Amino acid sequence: MSEHTRTTVFGASAIVTLALMLYASMSLPAFGEFTGPYTKAVLAEATRLRHVDNVPTAINFDIRGFDTLGEEFIFFTSVAGVLLLFSAAKAAAPPAPEPMEIGDQRANTGAIRWFFAGVTALIAAMGVSVAAHGSLTPGGGFQGGAIFGSAIVCVYLAMGTRAMDVAGNHTFFTALDALGAFSFGAIGVATGLATGSFLGNSLGLGRTGSLVSGGTIYVINGFVFLEIASGFIVLLTAFIKQMRQLQEEQQ
């Protein structure tokens, strides 16, 4: 297909798509105008029934907790899949030391090292805080876990591959990842036996507005944090190591 034909075909389909999209967007409801009865019911009743101020957390870990359980296992399976793909590369020799790990060049990278050491602590603390306040403020186990896990990149930037391997110990965090995923399911089964409904909220709900509130919501929130944080750590460690190995192969 020649350049001219391609542009013509693209131009024609772009105009048609744009027209269709504009036409469709005209019948969209205005932003913030909810029409479904479920939304109204959930917003009105979630805090009263579950003692959780942050309604999305109550929805994710309780009201439609079964759905989230599926999502957690999607994440778990993806981590397992990536590790399986990279397992062949892992067997290869460990990557050469980074400039910051070699004595002579250490002085030159001092400022970067200290900067990222500070950033690591900040990001990790932020992750824990976002997850711990899952019942009260926006965010929760997933967001907090993703933020906490991202801190491993700063460990790498501050101190190189070896420090990253120590801080993000593979065996420890793969085990923790599995524990987090398993516990979510186990809580579902246990509450199912106790209350007669899968993931039924059977623990004490606590006082609305206190740090630990929401009953099983808070416990599941914690296990989701464990799973996502360790999953991110394991994934990012594997990706960075893969990049280092590729770099060496290209040199």
Add this chain to the structure above:
Amino acid sequence: MSLLELVLYVLVAIVGTAVVLTKRPLNQLIVFAAFGLLLSTLFFALHAPDVALSEIAVGTLAVPTIVMVAMMKTGGGV
């Protein structure tokens, strides 16, 4: 629509176009990360802070890391 939302909508449209128009894959990745950050700001302005927090971690860190490995593996963008 508030002024903040309007500004963010326009910025997202501009940077989104910039992602498409950037030729070198490596540069494109940097622009894409900036796009992710802008998008999460827009989510925040639209009263979806939960989504914004996820977008920050996924859009500005996880996706660029994955694409970077893929680029190195295929020799593209270097």
